[in-house]
Amino acid sequence: NAGVTQTPKFQVLKTGQSMTLQCAQDMNHEYMSWYRQDPGMGLRLIHYSVGAGITDQGEVPNGYNVSRSTTEDFPLRLLSAAPSQTSVYFCASSWNSGDTQYFGPGTRLTVL
């Protein structure tokens, strides 16, 4: 049981490049979410999903896209990277809203 996995662990991009951050969970959780963590700020919700085929925006969705074609996977796409997207990104999953969340190890992204 791997829990929540994220790849890559580290990534450096140039402004304007695109990339996908991968997230997968093997606990059959319905709820998955993406957060970014910046110094001096709490975790902020980017996008979330309450089940396969269902996604919605969080607090800071601009510049990011998501899809949920399977229960297990919830990739986050950066369409055209900007220096303001330099951050640590965490994926999390839980059975339902309000339940204990299980976090991935994080992806540290730097945009030059």
Add this chain to the structure above:
Amino acid sequence: KNEVEQSPQNLTAQEGEFITINCSYSVGISALHWLQQHPGGGIVSLFMLSSGKKKHGRLIATINIQEKHSSLHITASHPRDSAVYICAAAPSGTYKYIFGTGTRLKVLA
């Protein structure tokens, strides 16, 4: 004003001290979570509370729904407790968790 406020922001304690971290929130919630973020960056869930009190080892979490306040206590603190402790509110009727900015705890041997 943030909807979830934690205090203190930073805390240094001597090994063995009793530690309290506070969390106040301004929204109606279905649950309140306490998380621990290790120096290496990983985040683990410590407690999920909707009422009362929970205990796990040396950690105790309490919540007062009427006062919209929760506390995390660490008894007999140890250097391995050094981490950032994060409070997160799960607002009623939404799927959007709201996080505090965290309390950075350092326990000295």
